[in-house]
Amino acid sequence: MRDDTREQLLAAAKQQFAEKGFYGTSIAQVAGELSLTKQALLYHFKRKEDLYAEVLRRISDRLLRYVEGAEGRSDEPAQQLEDIFLGLYAASRESPMDTRLLVRELLDNQSRAEKARDWYLLPFLAEIVEVLRRVPGFEEVELPTAFCMVYQLIGSIEYFAISDATLGKMYDSDVYERIRDDFPRELRSQVRRLLASRPPAI
Amino acid sequence: MRDDTREQLLAAAKQQFAEKGFYGTSIAQVAGELSLTKQALLYHFKRKEDLYAEVLRRISDRLLRYVEGAEGRSDEPAQQLEDIFLGLYAASRESPMDTRLLVRELLDNQSRAEKARDWYLLPFLAEIVEVLRRVPGFEEVELPTAFCMVYQLIGSIEYFAISDATLGKMYDSDVYERIRDDFPRELRSQVRRLLASRPPAI
DNA sequence: GAGTATACTTACCGATCGGTAAGAATCAAT
DNA sequence: ATTGATTCTTACCGATCGGTAAGTATACTC
Numbered sequence: 001m002r003d004d005t006r007e008q009l010l011a012a013a014k015q016q017f018a019e020k021g022f023y024g025t026s027i028a029q030v031a032g033e034l035s036l037t038k039q040a041l042l043y044h045f046k047r048k049e050d051l052y053a054e055v056l057r058r059i060s061d062r063l064l065r066y067v068e069g070a071e072g073r074s075d076e077p078a079q080q081l082e083d084i085f086l087g088l089y090a091a092s093r094e095s096p097m098d099t100r101l102l103v104r105e106l107l108d109n110q111s112r113a114e115k116a117r118d119w120y121l122l123p124f125l126a127e128i129v130e131v132l133r134r135v136p137g138f139e140e141v142e143l144p145t146a147f148c149m150v151y152q153l154i155g156s157i158e159y160f161a162i163s164d165a166t167l168g169k170m171y172d173s174d175v176y177e178r179i180r181d182d183f184p185r186e187l188r189s190q191v192r193r194l195l196a197s198r199p200p201a202i
Numbered sequence: 203m204r205d206d207t208r209e210q211l212l213a214a215a216k217q218q219f220a221e222k223g224f225y226g227t228s229i230a231q232v233a234g235e236l237s238l239t240k241q242a243l244l245y246h247f248k249r250k251e252d253l254y255a256e257v258l259r260r261i262s263d264r265l266l267r268y269v270e271g272a273e274g275r276s277d278e279p280a281q282q283l284e285d286i287f288l289g290l291y292a293a294s295r296e297s298p299m300d301t302r303l304l305v306r307e308l309l310d311n312q313s314r315a316e317k318a319r320d321w322y323l324l325p326f327l328a329e330i331v332e333v334l335r336r337v338p339g340f341e342e343v344e345l346p347t348a349f350c351m352v353y354q355l356i357g358s359i360e361y362f363a364i365s366d367a368t369l370g371k372m373y374d375s376d377v378y379e380r381i382r383d384d385f386p387r388e389l390r391s392q393v394r395r396l397l398a399s400r401p402p403a404i
Numbered sequence: 405g406a407g408t409a410t411a412c413t414t415a416c417c418g419a420t421c422g423g424t425a426a427g428a429a430t431c432a433a434t
Numbered sequence: 435a436t437t438g439a440t441t442c443t444t445a446c447c448g449a450t451c452g453g454t455a456a457g458t459a460t461a462c463t464c
Contacts, residue, residue, distance in 0.1 A: 005411080021310070024225035026451065038452080040412055048452065100309055103364075107302060108223070110367045119372050144380035148388040151365070152358035159357025162305075165312045170321050178346035186350040193395040207441085228421065240422080242442055250422065 006044050008034050014055045018097035021104050022052055056105060059098045060120030066091060067127050077134035078195050084128060085153050085191050089184050092161035099161040125150065136200030149194060156187065208246050210236050216257045220299035223306050224254055258307060261300045262322030268293060269329050279336035280397050286330060287355050287393050291386050294363035301363040327352065338402030351396060358389065 012033040016025040027048050028038040045051040070083045092099045102120065109119075129146050132138055138146065160183060168176050214235040218227040229250050230240040247253040272285045294301045304322065311321075330352050334340055340348065362385060370378050 019312075021223050021225060023223060024310075027453095028451080037413065039414085039454095042453070043411065046453095103305070104309060106364055106368055107306060108226075110221075110371075119368055122372055142380075144377060145384045145388065147381055148384045151362060151385075152388060152392060155358040155361025155365075156354035157357070159361050160353060162308055163353070163357075166308055166321055169312070170324055175346060178344075179349055182347045182350045183353075186347065186354060189399070190354060190392070190396075193399060194392075197391070197395060229423095230421080239443065241424095241444085244423070245441065248423095 005034065005036075005040075009041055009044055009051070010055055010058070013051050014059075014097055014101065017052060017055060018100040018104070022048075022108055027051065056101070056120060059101060060124070062098075063091075063120070064124050064127070067124055071127075071131065077131050078136070080131050081128070081135065081195070082188060082191050084131065085157065086184060086188060088154070089157050089161075089187055092157060093164075093180075096161055096164055099158055103158060103162050125154070128154075135195060137198035138195075141198070153187075153191065153194075156190065207236065207238075207242070211238075211243055211246055211253070212257055212260070215253050216261075216299055216303065219254060219257060220302040220306070224250075224310055229253065258303070258322060261303060262326070264300075265293075265304075265322075266326050266329070269326055273329075273333065279333050280338070282333050283330070283337065283397070284390060284393050286333065287359065288386060288390060290356070291359050291363075291389055294359060295366075295382075298363060298366055301360055305360060305364050327356070330356075337397060339400035340397075343400070355389075355393065355396075358392065 009030065013025070013030045016030050016033075019025075026038075027041050030051075031038045031041040041051070045054065066087065067084055070087050071080050073083055074080050105120070125147070128150050129143065132146050132150055133141060133143075141149075167179065170176075171179065211232065215227070215232045218232050218235075228240075229243050232253075233240045233243040236242075243253070247256065268289065269286055272289050273282050275285055276282050307322070327349070331345065331348050334348050334352055335343060335345075343351075369381065372378075373381065
């Protein structure tokens with residue numbers, strides 16, 4: 001059962017890292033979740049950093065594969081974009097811990113290590129920007145501008161995702177349910193307004 | 203010079219909390235920045251939590267005062283909204299540490315303390331939502347929907363703000379400068395597209 | 405059935421954490 | 435000159451941190 005324990009450790013670590021961050025997470029606690037000692041964990045992952053890196057790598061892999069999959073679902077770049085963003089929202093709701101972790105990494109990576117790890121979202125982002133620039137009317141949009149358009153949408157999604165718990169506590173549950181229902185609809189509107197802002201020259 | 207040391211401690215603490223989070227920050231290190239021992243810090247702030255709370259309180263105060271100020275600069279709600287969001291972006295560029303800290307709090311507050319502190323952004327958010335609902339054509343928009351509209355814009359701004367350091371490392375400085383220049387322009391476009399989506403019934 | 409990885413455990417390390425207690429330096433008011 | 439805050443210091447506490455070293459139980463191989 002070599003991989004079994006490893007997988008469980010990774011799952012527990014993801015939860016902890018997402019909830020309390022790299023510094024706030026102790027490997028002893030992670031191992032404790034499986035009723036193991038921290039040395040058992042250190043057997044599978046030599047250092048805390050290694051564990052963290054592996055957790056992160058898996059998430060970013062999954063994200064990239066996801067976007068590539070969304071691209072295949074339609075031929076129209078405009079439709080692809082809508083799929084990507086809506087799907088991204090769905091994914092963030094499905095596994096909110098992933099989003100929390102990625103945002104934490106965005107905040108931490110500069111201070112925790114100077115090793116300037118290549119950023120998990122870079123290929124992911126570049127891919128989406130390219131899709132946008134295939135939309136009729138957007139072919140000539142310059143790269144920094146296209147980047148901003150995409151990044152604003154990503155920001156909307158990720159920020160809402162990490163706000164979930166807090167918003168849930170702040171508003172009555174019925175109000176918050178309405179908010180959660182409205183969000184994807186408003187997100188779709190935002191995407192469509194953007195795409196409609198440059199009418200394709202036919 | 204009672205307040206002097208206190209202020210300096212708060213400034214140093216803000217920096218550290220923003221960079222490394224609550225857990226990653228040690229009070230000894232904060233005090234060390236002023237060449238003091240941690241007990242000097244503990245004299246001014248009985249507990250680490252108190253220091254953190256005070257830092258947070260000041261930032262959220264400043265934010266709320268800022269929005270109220272932006273409202274006064276115009277009579278047109280549509281113009282007020284644009285001022286608020288563009289100003290929010292400017293503020294996040296001016297003191298990026300504040301934004302980082304607030305996002306960290308968004309991620310941490312549920313796990314670090316169950317005491318469900320009243321959320322710093324709530325009055326701030328409510329204020330902006332009300333401004334939106336004063337815009338001609340938006341008076342009848344239901345609250346959850348208006349909330350989503352506002353929150354998407356806030357998310358765009360804050361997420362970009364915390365990405366600053368990472369993006370700066372990922373892209374060549376000239377590319378990134380163009381991105382930074384384009385962002386507020388695209389942000390304004392986003393606001394205007396939103397406001398134009400419900401033409402006022404005249 | 406002896407040898408050998410595998411997957412753990414106990415024992416221990418130095419460093420650092422937040423926090424308490426008690427004392428010392430500074431300064432103002434009496 | 436004495437008292438009494440104010441503002442720090444040194445000394446110390448128990449707990450926990452990530453990590454090393456060495457031993458052990460299990461299970462598979464030859």
